[in-house]
Amino acid sequence: MLVHEVGFKRRNMEKLYDNRPIGVFDSGVGGLTVARSIRRSIPDEDIIYFGDTARVPYGNKSKDTIIRFAHEIVNFMIAKKVKMVVVACNTASSLSLQALKKTYDIPVIGVIVPGVKEAVKVSKNKRIGVIGTHSTVSSGAYVKELKKVSSRYRIFQGCCPLFVPLVENKMINDPVTFEMAGRYLKTFREKDIDTLILGCTHYPILKSVIGKVMKDVKLVDSSFAVAREVDSILRDKGLSAYGRKRSGKIKCFVSDNVEAFRNVASIFFKENLDIKKVIL
Amino acid sequence: MLVHEVGFKRRNMEKLYDNRPIGVFDSGVGGLTVARSIRRSIPDEDIIYFGDTARVPYGNKSKDTIIRFAHEIVNFMIAKKVKMVVVACNTASSLSLQALKKTYDIPVIGVIVPGVKEAVKVSKNKRIGVIGTHSTVSSGAYVKELKKVSSRYRIFQGCCPLFVPLVENKMINDPVTFEMAGRYLKTFREKDIDTLILGCTHYPILKSVIGKVMKDVKLVDSSFAVAREVDSILRDKGLSAYGRKRSGKIKCFVSDNVEAFRNVASIFFKENLDIKKVIL
CATH class of the missing domain: 3.40.50.1860 (Rossmann fold)
Known part of the structure; x- marks a missing residue:
């Protein structure tokens, strides 16, 4: 030094x-x-x-x-x-x-551990969703970190592969983006989660779209x-x-x-x- | 050797x-x-x-x-x-x-020159469209090659940035893919082209979708x-x-x-x- x-x-x-x-x-x-x-x-x-x-x-x-x-x-x-x-x-x-x-x-x-800490802070029902890229989701990194905090968390994961190209093509408030958000998030809506970790840097750009699909769910932007x-x-x-x-x-x-x-x-x-x- | x-x-x-x-x-x-x-x-x-x-x-x-x-x-x-x-x-x-x-x-x-040769062979009205990635379209490579054949060709270009992720996510016959094809190809429909060069290796996979949007237009798959x-x-x-x-x-x-x-x-x-x- x-x-x-x-x-x-x-x-x-x-x-x-x-x-x-x-x-x-x-x-x-x-x-x-x-x-x-x-x-x-x-x-x-x-x-x-x-x-x-x-x-x-x-x-x-x-x-x-x-x-x-x-x-x-x-x-x-x-x-x-x-x-x-x-x-x-x-x-x-x-x-x-x-x-x-x-x-x-x-x-x-x-960004995983800070995101997990934030999610744990805001979740009341201990049912947390995680969305990310294919590689992030299949690595299980978020699940592992959440389980370290408590084995009582129920965690639901899914990937949203079109979100990145949609953001990069500036289709932020586009009906296609709403359609894809609806599809990707459907299972999360059925799981009664109260917190959703936006596990990809591009996803906070879609916060308003995701927020409309996931009403009353707290969205965690780990930045x-x-x-x-x-x-x-x-x-x-x-x-x-x-x-x-x-x-x-x-x-x-x-x-x-x-x-x-x-x-x-x-x-x-x-x-x-x-x-x-x-x-x- | x-x-x-x-x-x-x-x-x-x-x-x-x-x-x-x-x-x-x-x-x-x-x-x-x-x-x-x-x-x-x-x-x-x-x-x-x-x-x-x-x-x-x-x-x-x-x-x-x-x-x-x-x-x-x-x-x-x-x-x-x-x-x-x-x-x-x-x-x-x-x-x-x-x-x-x-x-x-x-x-x-x-793949450009063979694609151009094929397009020239099939086009009757000398109005040719080219779709490709952002970099292909902005390079002007297809336009340059077509102009070498004859300056009388009218060439229309556009990029379709979501086609590649749509194909790779196997959304071949998806309403979202139809919607995007409709948007990307709208201007081509208005230009009275009779031939469209599929200027990206992924696009032939979407031939049936593109074909439905571009009825009576010959699609050129250069492979x-x-x-x-x-x-x-x-x-x-x-x-x-x-x-x-x-x-x-x-x-x-x-x-x-x-x-x-x-x-x-x-x-x-x-x-x-x-x-x-x-x-x-």
């Missing part, structure tokens, strides 16, 4: 600070919802975002492949001197988080919970940025075309983004 | 034969439609198929990225001693064919035309396989999970496939 990266606050010698960036990655643009929540919660922090747009989507790909991609990305972030890594992609969190934690000695967190978790880890480990007169920056890296990313990113992020292409 | 690869037919010393395989590649499974047509037309030929399933789809990715991927794949095929390469993906054909032709000295063909082109090039160059008592084999390589490929491949190919995973 370099001297300029970690220091002591001038006025309070007891607290450490660390102005290195937080690394956030996703298969594409979707993880910007997490980056946005982190910026809102802890605006002093710099963020390095990586969107693997040359290989997006991850949702149908295998565990081995996702673990390989995730390592390549985290190696890149380590070279950029990040102080922690947030796996902002549900699929990558489900399939690669354990492998990443074993490999790196900086904190690495995913806020992730931001709180990031803040809490940074504080615990004395890794928070020194905030006086400081405003964090976000820098994006993508593995494919910059302009295509900028175009879809506008669905998720209103800031004008600094984006560079890198080949891993 | 090795001695065991090229030889003379025993009974006819004038003709050459060459039992090396033909390389066929696509971003994923879609190119199997082309492999299938080649097998039907010239069953003596061995085929090596590569599906880049770790990085699929290509349809929204940039020219630079697709050129990079295509070179990696063709290098792999060259190491497998293919005698020619068929770029069975419309997006890769549109964006990378010129670059590949410059790099390699074996014949490399794409048969590609197979004829392959046969003609092999004959011209004396590269055809020696067919006596010979039945060609197909061997598939994929960059992600074998079983996932096998599952979706069943939409396109009825044979039991020999599939291996390789990391490029």
